[in-house]
Amino acid sequence: MTGTNLIWFLVIGLVAGFLAGKIMQGAGYGLIGDLVIGVVGAFLGGWIFGLLHIAAGGLIGLLVMAFVGAVVLIWLLRLLKRA
16 A cells, blocks of 8 residues: 555545544544544445455545445444443
């Protein structure tokens, strides 16, 4: 991964985390928490899409992948919080 790709990956993750934080109901994790969740969720989304053999191309596809990963991560964190 080149430096430019890493920067785009982080930006997409930050946007996805912000959007996921706004979409998911309930108390959020704050702006910084949502952004961190977005970056980690981007990794998770890439892993999930890879398992399902779904190719996400272009900027919109990558944003959708990161968003799905961030939503899944928020869901998992809330599940762990209840336990």
